Amino acid sequence: QVHLVESGGGVVQPGKSLGLSCAASGSIFRNYAFHWIRQPPGKGLEWVAFISYDGSLSKYADSVKGRFAISRDNSKSTLYLQMNSLRVDDTAVYFCAREYDLLSGIDDWGLGTRVTVSS
Amino acid sequence: DIQMTQSPSSLSASIGDRLDISCRASHDIGNHVAWVQQKPGRAPKSLIYSASTLQSGVPSRFSGSGSGTDFSLTINDLQPDDFATYFCLQYNRYPLVFGGGTKVEI
Numbered sequence: 001q002v003h004l005v006e007s008g009g010g011v012v013q014p015g016k017s018l019g020l021s022c023a024a025s026g027s028i029f030r031n032y033a034f035h036w037i038r039q040p041p042g043k044g045l046e047w048v049a050f051i052s053y054d055g056s057l058s059k060y061a062d063s064v065k066g067r068f069a070i071s072r073d074n075s076k077s078t079l080y081l082q083m084n085s086l087r088v089d090d091t092a093v094y095f096c097a098r099e100y101d102l103l104s105g106i107d108d109w110g111l112g113t114r115v116t117v118s119s
Numbered sequence: 120d121i122q123m124t125q126s127p128s129s130l131s132a133s134i135g136d137r138l139d140i141s142c143r144a145s146h147d148i149g150n151h152v153a154w155v156q157q158k159p160g161r162a163p164k165s166l167i168y169s170a171s172t173l174q175s176g177v178p179s180r181f182s183g184s185g186s187g188t189d190f191s192l193t194i195n196d197l198q199p200d201d202f203a204t205y206f207c208l209q210y211n212r213y214p215l216v217f218g219g220g221t222k223v224e225i
Contacts (some may be wrong), residue, residue, distance in 0.1 A: 047215035
């Protein structure tokens with residue numbers, strides 16, 4: 001089990017930037033890959049981005065490619081999501097989630113942080 | 120991209136009922152399907168991975184089945200704590216895709 005706590009959410013104007021963090025504890029952070037997943041108000045879950053255990057590989061949803069960047073600092077057990085050129089439809093609760101391994105997929109989720117993009 | 124079609128989108132049930140929720144993938148994804156439970160205002164909780172393996176601590180009344188393109192989540196003896204929204208998730212290839220969700224109401 002891992003304890004994941006997201007932070008950095010808030011209200012931001014369209015076109016601006018915002019950075020999210022996800023602090024992990026309770027397991028060896030550097031051993032695991034992580035994802036960012038979001039949920040717009042009243043809607044379902046949408047996968048956003050993935051990063052491998054060592055940061056050498058990342059993947060993005062088409063909706064955020066070129067605007068968002070996922071990264072990690074294994075020395076700080078922290079995952080990041082830098083969001084640039086924000087749009088109104090990026091408004092959502094953003095969750096970080098741990099991937100146990102390729103076969104098992106995601107096993108633990110954070111509580112989420114809310115991002116509102118509005119003028 | 121793979122599409123995940125989940126049904127029904129909502130259902131009403133009673134304590135003690137048996138429920139079946141389905142997900143159909145647009146392409147063969149082997150057994151790389153997970154099921155996730157979410158309650159209002161709460162973080163999602165992973166229930167099942169590899170189509171049929173329960174995550175640690177998940178009650179045995181939950182079960183999953185399927186492979187290829189057709190998958191299902193079954194809840195036996197529905198309990199008050201089970202009223203929630205359930206999502207399937209394919210993790211066979213990127214982008215990961217969730218089903219649209221099934222809201223289970225009393």
